[in-house]
Amino acid sequence: MCADTPEYKDTLNLPRTDFPMRAGLPKREPEWLARWQKIGVYDRLREKEGRPPFTLHDGPPYANGHLHIGHALNKTLKDMVVRSHQMMGHDSRYIPGWDCHGLPIEWKIEEKYRQQGKDKDDVPVLEFRQECRDFAAGWVDVQRAEFQRLGITGNWAEPYLTMDFHAERVIAEEFMKFLMNGTLYQGSKPVMWSPIEETALAEAEVEYHDKESFTIWVKFRVLGMEGTEFDGANVVIWTTTPWTIPSNKAVVYGADFSYGLYEVTETPEQCWAAPGDKFLLADKLAADVFGRARLEEGQWGRVADVPVEALEKMSLAHPLAGVEGAEGEWDAPRDFRAAPFVTDEEGTGFVHCAPSHGMEEFELYRELGMLEQVITYNVLPDGSFRPDLPLFGGRRILKETGKEGDANKAVIDTLVAHGGLLARGKIKHSYPHSWRSKAPLIYRNTPQWFAAIDRPVGDGQDELGETIRERALTAIDKVEWTPRSGRNRLHSMMEARPDWVLSRQRAWGVPLTCFVKVGATPDQPDFLLRSEKVNQRITEAFEAEGADAWYKEGAKERFLAGEVDPKEYEQVFDILDVWFDSGSTHAFVLRDREDGTDDGIADVYLEGTDQHRGWFHSSLLQACGTIGRAPYRKVVTAGFTLDAKGNKMSKSLGNTIAPDDVTKQYGADILRLWVAQTDYTADQRIGDEILKGVADSYRRLRNTMRFLLGSLGDFREEDRVAPDDMPELERWVLHRLAELDAQVREGYRTFDFQGVWQAVFHFATIDLSSVYFDIRKDALYCDGDTARRRAARTVLDLLFHRLTTWLAPILVFTMEEVWLERFPGDESSVHLVDMPETPASWRDEALAEKWAAIRRARRVVTGALEVARRDKTIGASLEAAPVVHVDEATAAALKTVSFEDLCITSGIEITTDPAPAEAFRMPEVEGIGVVFERAEGEKCQRCWKILPDVGTHSHPGVCGRCDEALTELNVPA
Template identity: 75%
Template sequence: MCADTPEYKDTLNLPRTDFPMRAGLPKREPEWLDRWARIGVYDRLREKEGRTPFTLHDGPPYANGHLHIGHALNKILKDMVVRSQQMMGRDARYVPGWDCHGLPIEWKIEEQYRQNGQDKDDVDVVDFRQECRKFAQGWVDVQREEFKRLGVQGNWDEPYLTMNFHAEKVIAEEFQKFLMNGTLYQGSKPVMWSPVEKTALAEAEVEYHDKESFTIWVKFPVRETNNDALKGASVVIWTTTPWTMPSNRAVVYSDSVSYGVYEVTDAPEDNWVCKGERYVLADNLAEGVFAKARVDQFTRVSDAGDLSATSLSHPLAGAEGSNGEWDDPRDFRAADFVTDGEGTGFVHCAPSHGMDEFELYRDLGMLEQMITYNVMEDGSFREGLPFFGGKKILRDKINKKNKNNPWEGDANTAVMSKLAEVGGLFARGVIKHSYPHSWRSKAPVIYRNTPQWFAAVDRAVGDGEDTYGTTIRERALRSIDELVTWTPKAGRNRLYSMIEARPDWVLSRQRAWGVPLTCFTKKGALPTDPDFLLRNEAVNARVLAAFEAEGADAWYADGAKARFLGDDVDHDAYDQVFDILDVWFDSGSTHAFVLRDREDGSDDGMADVYLEGTDQHRGWFHSSMLQACGTMGHAPYRAVVTHAFTLDAKGEKMSKSLGNTIVPAEVVKQYGADILRLWVATTDYKHDHRIGDEILKGVADSYRRLRNTLRFMLGSLADFTESDRVEPADMPELERWVLHRLAEIDVQVREGYAAYDFQGVFRAVFEFATLDLSAYYFDIRKDVLYCDGDTARRKAARTVLDILYHRLTKWLAPMLTFTMEEVWLERFPGDDSSIHLEDFAETPTDWADEALAAKWTTIRKVRRVVTGALEVERTNKVIGASLEAAPTVYVSEEVAALLGTVDFDDLCITSGITVSTDAAPADAFSLEDVADVAVVFARADGEKCQRCWKILPDVGEYAHTGVCGRCNDALNDVG
């Protein structure tokens, strides 16, 4: 636009800035991190007085391994929440934390022992726990630096750790509240059990993967019956867990299913099902069942009739060598959970290994006679079990040769072989289905009846606030609807349905690294006895004092039992419990020792927001809700924000085995943390989203476009001072239109940040910066900024640039943390300066001018037709630049009046323009979506100004050679 003529080049107001187009983020970002630490940005923000606190409570990541892309997304989202809330005037605190207890760390230490030929059980438990603590601390230190490198701001010097002594004390204290308020009880019921890890698991510790399982159809001969149709027949059951057959105690049916008695009329001679045998099956399923058994022909001989008053025999009853183990009759009754949707219409019941059966016989008062203890903690059958003693459901280590079922032990095949030997097998096969696995070991889990400690979710809580109800479940459900806001709203439905249907909370784990269940049980008492649990405030207080001073290791020290029971309790009358708490209880309790107890917590012990991934509806969101509802009567959070999962560029789940993982450290090394942060800002985190090389390159391109916009502003504001400032009322309409747009964007930014809609905020700012500013306002005003002298319109334009600078940099600071600091320091250097100490600039509401905006919408539409016409001429090489043109624009009288109030040739970046209300020639250029506007191209008349490059008739008429009148005046100003 402006000349390179030697005598005039130095008279132009060309941009002046050291701000580079090449960001060099990987190299420069660590310097800004060091600077923020040196000047104490986070602490200085806490010194700002009179602000309403805002607390985002950090869901603790696990201290085990380097960060993955999910960690990066999560922590960057949290950082954007905290920074935006701070810049909107809150005292936004962020205390990072870590989950330090639990099986994954314990497993790692056990592996180290095994590699050294040691047995964990031979190691002193306190020494073992110290090894776990050391391991966790090492990874806390590693992850802390990795999180800081992402630009995440918080109280990194004082994070919370669930293994800190005070934290362990509070976790124990929160457990004791369950002990004292009557919700804690010991029960024996089927729980998800990991034989590989030898512990119970919570639902949150389980993930579902496809697994190939054996499936068998088994004969249960009718033993005693009053129904003649059933005599001599066998009931057929179907199961995908053959290993549960030795623990069978019953078979159940449905009162609403039609059953028939079927006789086999033709079958192969070597078949398990033979000609003449009779079987009872659901009518809807009979044909498919016989097909599985290779039965050629069969006939329905009668309706099964009344199935009550009938008992069955176990297929192993009377087997030689069984020692009478299965000789008792099997119960046979109706149950609500039986259907004819699959299987045979009958369900075999092993109440020790299935919740439906357990609950059925519990409600019937028959559990004592139905529960078996055949499966040990390692998934092996008890040694004394005939035929199967010592057989294992799962292997100790994965068998890579068995690709279909790498964990398969020898129990299933042993059971199937024995059933076939005694004639009890009807058919068998394999099935591939979704099956629960431990998310730590990746091994399948089983349901196993074992004594565990539970928190009752439907029992009235003995103390606490009852505003939201009297039971944990009621308090949780009402909190979900009455206390908490959900982003996205679907999160509400997911957690509500989970809590609405969940069983009692299994609190205990049979491991060593964690906070113990600090309670004592009376010897000889039953769990149902009122004095089974010792509820003694003095004992509790002694435990808590020891934990505060020494940590939870005190529970395992020599003489601990006598120390805690003291002189007021008979030591010999009680047993000390050594199970540890579910780690979800640890993390669920963090609200107590972070939000409640810390000075930088919250005033009422509640968080303004919890922000985690969708898996935390069954994890941290869930356990925190249950724990807090049990101890303080309501949810510990006012809002829950949920992000979905990050997939690879093809939309597939990331996996090391697939080689498609994206490592945050590698992205930072190649592009810089701000590119990763910008990817987060541009992502719709509420739904599953993607990342990959091409996606990151696209993000980097958007970053460069934005950086170019910022660089233009910096260059044009190089020597701007307050004396250059112009009041809005004295500005040209174009500048006032920009202020109007700023007023609109300001509302969008504040509402977007308040709603945690970072994608919406960035889109609004980016489109404004690139479309309204770079491609429109800046393009138009370059001429004024570069070529005008000390004119009012140049001062107005620079005032607007200063206003834009203060808003764009601050609006983007929560997202592009490093880059906005760089932009800020270009204008405001100094040891105490940082954009992260600033608030969003206040935008006067009177900048909004809807009438002006409507007018300029029309002007901009007409301009688009003009630029379209000029682009045709440029493409045809008729002109090289728009300043060579002076077109005629045909519009209505109303639009002509609007155009007459502005310098429309300047807006179109032409040397001249004619506005006509005549009818447009037939060959005039037009756009389909802009009615009643047409353009006829014409070349500009005159000579080219050697300073501004406009082609004007007056060039050459002034004292300064070869310039127009405007440039002549500017040169006179320069002197």
């Protein structure tokens, strides 16, 4: 557009800026991090008085390894929440935290011991706990640096750690509230048990993977039916856990199913049935069972109905009853009754019950009051059978490596040897595994400590309900959920969940600070010691010494002396479920810290969708048991991060992407922009091509900011023009700014970062770069000190302040670079300012409607010029002076503006005459036709417009506008 003629080039107002086209983010971002730390940006923001507080409470990651891409997504989302609310006028606080207790860290120390040939049980517990503490502290420092590298703001100097002494004190205090309000109890029931880690696990610590399991069809001989057609028959059960057969105590059936008595008539070789054998089976499943037994149709037949009345008269013999060497272990008849959980969808229609290893069976016999008759303790903590169990003592369900042990095979072989098996096979199915060791889990009955969620709490905080479950279900509907589906998911989980298993059989964590009376049973009222004075002694010791105080020599006497006889009580050494730790963080972070909240409630919790059964869940349970309500007002949920093909990331697949790798190649702002571009509420994808696309969007935005900086280099306050004195084009931009301001603020308030980015990016690259900047380059470069140029630069200044602050929560480094390019200074930072208020008076719907029509007409003109350029009729749009055929209303609008400037042509003619057939048209824009015409006159050697008056002024070879500018600049004629 502008000349390179030597005598006029230097008179143009060309953009001047040192802001580079190439960002160099990987190298420069650490410099800005150091600068923020030096000037104390986070602390200086806290000094702003009179601002309403806003607190996002950080869900603690485990301090046990380098960050993965899910961490980066999570922390970046949180950072955008914190920064945006700060810049919208809040005192937006963020206290990062870490989960430092529990199995993940303890497992790492045990791995080290195994490599050294050491036995954990030989190490003094306090020494072991110190190693865990040191390990966690080391990873806290590593992860803190990695989070900060991503540009995450917060109180990094004073994070919260669940292993801090005060935190351990509060966790114990929160546990003792359950002790004192009567919801704590000890019970023995099947729980998810890891034989490898030798501890109970919470559902949130369980993940499901495919596993190949043995399947067996086992015969239980019918008893009590002598002299009937059922004499000598067998009930057949099917199970995928052969190791539970030694613990069988019953078989159950469905009261409403159709059962039949089936007889084998002939058998092939390699079959465990014989002619004349009779079996009771669900009619729906009989054919499948006989197929598994290698019997073909015609080799068996149905001989009688089996009414429920007949089933009610039967009992069964265990398949190992009377076996030599079994020492009578399984000689007692097995219970046989109807149960509601039996199905006829797979198996045999009969279910084998080992209530020590199945929750449904356990609950059935608990309701019947028969637990004492059916509970066994055959499986030890390491997953081996008790040594004195006949035939199978010492056999292991799993090896120490987590692979299949010898228990299943031993049981199957024994059943085969004594005629107890009808068929066997293998099945691949989804099966629970420990998320830490990756080894399969078992259900195992053990004494554990539970928080009863259906028992009245009795603490006087019954506004939301009397029980923890009632309170939780009511509280869920008082919380705002993003997305809304999070509410339904947690609500359904809370409706169905059992009592909370609080105890873990580990060493690193906060112990269950309670004492039980020697000789008492859990159902006796004096079983648990409830003493406020003892509780106070414990919490004071924990505040001073941490939870290690519980393990020091003489601890029991120290805490109990003078209150009760220490000899009459046993100290509990189980540790608390780590989810209780993290669920309690609202108490020692939000409630207790000066930078917490006035009411101990967070404005928002934000985590991945897996935390519906994790932190969201445990925090809700814990708070409903202690403060009677949810610890959060809003919950925001993110999906999982997948690879570019939509596959789950896995080290074994080699498709993981480390945040550190992205920051080294692209810079943290590109990773942050990926977060902003994606719909985080669903599963997201990331990969090299996706990141390249993000980098391209970044470059386009960077060009927009570079143009702003170049055009504002010498902008002065006295150059500012009031909106009412601006041309319509500038007032249209202000209208768009007012629209966007509302959209951006609402987007940030509702955590719609994708919506914010898309709106601002479209505005910056389309409305500004492709329209406004393109149009106003001529005035900015070539005008003298005109009202039009001053108005344009005023708008550019207003744009600068809004774009930088709107985008600062997303592109923290780049917007700081942009800001400092214009406002350098030791104390300067975009992150110390708020988003400027945008006057409502800038909104002008009538003007916007008018300019929508003008822009439609402009689209047709630029389309026609593009055709002429493509046909090489012209090289630049300034060579054109087209004729535009429009209706009268559009003509009236176009004639009120410099339409040739808007179309970047040297001239233009507006006419209401009908467009000729050869006129250029666009199907989507009706009623407008453009006929190409060349501009007449000479080319101005300064602005390059082709105008009739060029060469008629005092300065040679320029138009009148440029002649005035040159005169103003005192350029000799």
